[in-house]
Amino acid sequence: MSEITAEQVAHLANLARIDLSPEEINRLTTELGQIVDSVAKVAEVATPDVPATSHPMPLTNVFRPDTVVPSLTVEQALSGAPDHDGDKFRVPAILDEE
């Protein structure tokens, strides 16, 4: 059975960039444990001789001609941004001051 800890969930939340409250972390720890126990049954039949399928209808080398086609204007690209400055996205500081 899986041993999912609250510490692990907090770490996953950090990796996934979601601030979770302590209550959410506790609830998710229980739920995640139940879900992982249930989905772990894939290992019963996933033996080494079975190849993996990542894509149901595999296509390879999907190319297009290298020609310029109409694309979004700067104004369109910025139209949904929470903040912008001139023709650029404006973001909070990338690096912490410390």
Add this chain to the structure above:
Amino acid sequence: MTNLIKLSAADLSGLLADRSVSSVEVTRAHLDHIAAIDTDVHAFLHVARDAALATAARIDARRAAGDVLGPLAGVPIAIKDVLATQDMPSTAGSKILEGWIPPYDATVVRRVRDAGLIPLGKTNMDEFAMGSSTEFSAYGPTHNPWDLDRIPGGSGGGSAAAVSSFEAPLALGSDTGGSIRQPAAVTGSVGVKPTYGGVSRYGSIALASSLDQVGPVTRTVYDAALLHDVIGGHDPLDSTSLTDSWPSMAAAARAGLADGALQGVRVGVVKELAGEGFQPGVKQRFEETLALLAQAGAEIVEVSAPNFEYAIAAYYLILPAEASSNLARFDSVRFGIRVDPAEGPLTSERVMAATRDAGFGPEVKRRIILGTYALSAGYYDAYYGSAQKVRTLIQRDFDAAFAQVDVLVSPSAPTTAFKFGEKMTDPMAMYLNDVTTIPANLAGVPGMSLPMGLAPEDGLPVGLQIMAPAKLDARLYTFGAAVERLLEASWGHTLLSQAPELAPTEMFASEEGVV
């Protein structure tokens, strides 16, 4: 005068073509009905009344000028909110995209517009299509037109409720693990998940890229075929789009209406999709449908798909893994909301985390965390890697089954529509709703749900699922149209004619832009 909202898209097409009615009249009739009942049903997140009437007037003018128009020109359509529309908000049912108006149309939306259809608005859904009931929509659930206290299925409950309550004759849906077929089943409507790659995913806000597929939501098999012909076919903007040329699905559906269309068809009953956990009335209607098929000359064959029992487990690893990656794009920089953390320095990373906490609902958080776990170093092979192997085994099960039979059938969902709140506290119980529909997504094969009666114990719709080999969507339409004709002949009416009439609410609330 005929009640325009009760007509199929095919019938409307005929009346529009010979100019017995105008598109403005048809569009207005649907908008008025939405205004009258959608406060109760809540199928729509956005209704574009003025734009729809203006588009309809343009189609009428073109027809009057003698332009050659497609068969569905002038027919209204509802669009699932997961699809990007450049003139309407596209939120995928999430707060994180509240009010977002994309700068481009999804390819299917573009094709629908080019074919002259009239977009009425955007339909409700579980947030980012994660759910089977619309209860995870950030904007409140949609209500089942058969019983407003019950779920309309999900994630595409809004599109299914819109067509089954006669708010629109046609809708677009998307199906990652059953989001078109399960809502169709519980609302007594028709839904088709095409072959993976058969319909463009460009502009469909991605949930799980190897599973998502856009498809038609309608009241009849023939209408679904007409819409499939509009939206299907290769799209260079989607690198997973198949380059095959496709036959006319409408012609395939018409072939199913011929006498003897079911003679000699080998129909496989998947043993593993009819056992425990299925409601008695669902089983009963399924058995009766098989008996009707046999009477009509079809050969019923039991087939086994032993690995289907691992499908849900594989799905709930593959989907969260892909979703956690796809939803990383919601970083509060390029689109959507931005929320600052309550305290501490304002760095991009911390703003992103605060935004995603405020913008994502509980199911989305659950699946992102699960997916992040399944993809982490040390667990990847055991979980995600194994799930991909199960996918191979399920494809092999389909191959073996289709070596014996022409189509596979099962109930579309294990139960009829359940009541709000019944499964909200138990994620695994909610996930089990998809047991019948998930295998088709994992293998990429096409699937359809159509009504096969009402469960005797609760009087609610039951759906029949039909699956065909990959790329043989046309077979689905031929067989589906034949089954629909057979069932309706046995009832003497359509199933949806038995749905309760919804009374208009006192407050009409569907002005432009009302959410």
